[in-house]
Amino acid sequence: MASKQEEGDLPQGFVRLRDVLDQKFVPGHMVNVIGSIIDTQALFKTSKDWKTTWSLMDWSVEDECYGVKLNIFRPLETDIPQIAYQDVVVLHRVKVQRYGGNISFITNHQTTIRVYESSKIPRPPESASVALRPCTKKDERPELTEEIHHYVAAFYHKLDKTNVPSEEVFQQAARQSANVKEKFSLLQDVQAERFYDLIVRVVRAPHFDFDNKATLYVSDYTENPAFHDHIPENLDASQDGDVYGYTSEEPAPVAERWIAPEGKKSLQVTCWEPHSRALQEDVKLGSWIGLKNVQIRLGHDYKYLEGFVREDRTYPNRINVYPLNLDDRENMDDRLTAALRRQQAADKEKKKVIKDIKSAQVAGQKRKASKVQAIEDQPALNAKQRRAENRAKKKEEKARQNVVSAAAVAPGTKSDPPKQNPAQDVTLAGNRQIICEKSNVGLTTIESMLEPSFMKIKIDADTVEVQVPFVNKKYLTFVRVVDFSPSCIEDFAVSRKITQYQDLSDSENSGGSSLDEDESSGGDNDPTVKRAWEWRFSLLLEDALPADGSSPARVWVAVNNGAGQCLTNLDADDLRKNRKCRYQLQDIMHILWGNLKEVKAANGEKQQASKQEVNSRPGSRGSNGNRTQMPDLDSDEEKEEASGRGKESSSRWNEIRLVNKPFTCPIKQYGVRTGKKDEWMRVFAMDGVRIKDV
16 A cells, blocks of 8 residues: 555654554653544543543554553643544644553653644645644644644544544533542542552562462551451561561561551452463562452451452453562652651661560560669668659750750850851961852850850759750861871761662751661672772861960761761762762862871871771771760760860871861761760761862
C-alpha cells in the first residue's frame, strides 16, 4: 500500500507508538509522539495536581482497540488542553513508564502538549496549522514546524478508523469515568465483601502453587482489628535464631522469611493468573506494589480478613499487580510517600525495641547487683531524715527541669560580654581570602565564649542562680587554625548508605551530622550498596586577640556537611578514590591553615593523634573505623587544652613554627544529648565561612 509508506515519514525526532510498546525505549526514557485521541477519562483533582488520561492511536497500532494511555498531570485545571473526539495531539518530551503491568506515557514538567481540532483538519496537501487549538504559554515551545502541520493532515485523513470507538461510545465512556468511585483505601479501613485498590509492601515473599496461584502477605503499616495478630518470633532481621543469639541456626530461606510489622497490620492476599505471573516476574520480598480491584472477605476459617485478586472477565489480559518505583521522586504518589513514612517510623521503633532487649540482658544482672549492694550499704534513716531527703529531691528535680527547658532559649547570661564593634584595624590585617557572612554580633574572644553561662530562676519564693549546660547563641571571633581532626585529610569526608527514606525529611540536623548509626557503619566496600558522601571534620581554633599577658584560648569547632560545602565550595566525595577532589581540598585548606599540615607531619603528629583521637578528638576515627563524639568542652582536660595553658600545648610546635593568617569566624553554640537521661553537652560549630580560591 503506497499510502501506508508515508507512515515511515514521521517528522524528525518523533517515534511510533509500536516501537514504544515493543519496549525499544526503556521506562524513564523521554520521547516525542503524535497520535489521535480515541478515549478519555474525566478530569479530576489529586492531592497536588489535576489529572486526566487519554488513549492514543497512530498508524502503527491502528489494528488494536486500546491504543497507548497518556497520563497527564498539571498543577492547574486550565493547564490541561480541551479536546474532542479523534483530535490529534503532538507531544514533546513525554516519559515512558510501566504502570499496572502495561507500557504507557506520563507527563512531566518538561512535557509540552499541542492539540489539533479534528473537525478542522484539512485534507492534504493543505497545512493543519489552521486546526490548532489555543494553548498555554508553557506549551508554546518548541514551535511546531510546517513539516509537522503537513504530517498531521496526512496522518488524520489516512488513519484506518475501523477499530476506533464511535463518538457516542467516546462521550459515554467519558461520562462514566466521572462517576467512578475512588477505590483506594488504607488497610485499616478495608471491610468484608468490598473491592479496593491498595498500595502495600510485600512482607512475606509470594508462595506459588501448582495451579498458577500465588499467596503473599502485604502491609501498609496501618492496623485493622479484623486481621491476624502477627507476633514475630524474632525481632532482629539479621538473625533467624533467638534475639540473644543463643542458637546458631542457619537463616531461614527467603520464601519463609517475614519482615512484617508486629500486630494486626498484615493482610494475606491470594492472586490468580495473570496476576500471579506478574508477581513471579516483578515482585520480591520488601517490594512496594500496587494492587487493583482486590476483593476483601473472610478467609476459609471465617476468622480473619483476606484479599483476593482474580482474573478480570471483561479484560482477561489486564494485570492488577504492579511494582512501584521508589526512585522517581518527582512523580511519586503522595499515598506511597505517606506509607514510606509509616514504614520508617515502624523500623525506628523496631530498632529501639531490639536495642532495649539486648541491653536489658547485659545490664540486668549488674543493675540488680548494684541495687542490692546500695541497699546493704545505706544506713537506716529515721522518719524526719526521710522527709527531709524527699523534699530535697523534689526541689532538685524541679530546678533541673526548669534549667533544661529554659537553656535552649536563654535570652541573656551572666557570661555575656559587652557588645563591641568589630575592630576594623585588626580584622583588616587578617586573611583576606577568607570571608564570612555579615553579622550584627560584636567581636568576642574564645576565652569569653568558653565561660560558663548562668540563669536566675525562681524556686518557690527563692531566686537561685543556676549554671546551664548550654545556650543557643552565635559569636563572632578572630582566630587562626592550629590543629585539625581527623589527622588524615582523606578522612574529612564520610559516607552513608542511601536509603528509601532519605527524601522524606531534611538530611541535615542541628547536631551537624545527618549520618545515622546504621547508615554510616558497614558496607563501605560493598559495590551493590549506594552511598552518599558528606563533610565531617573539626578544627582547633586559637584566639588571635588574647587578653594582654594571657595565653591564647582554644576551642574545637565542628564542620558539618553544609558548613563544609560553604567553606570549601566543594561537594564531598571519596577522597581516597577521587584524587582531583583531594588535591583541590588540600590547596583550599592551605589558604586556611598555612603550613599546619607540614608542622603536624614534622612533629610526628600522625602517630600521636591516632592514639589520642579515639577519646579526645571530635569526629575522628578510632581503631575500629567508627567516629567518636565531640569532646566534653566543660571537662577539666578540655578546658586546659582549649585555653592553651597545658604544658603539651605550650610546647607543641617546637620544631617548626606555625605560619598562617587569622580570620574572622562566626561560631555557633548549641547543645546535644549525651545519651544519658536529661543530660546535655555544649558544642561549637563553624557557621558561614567561605574560602575564596583565587
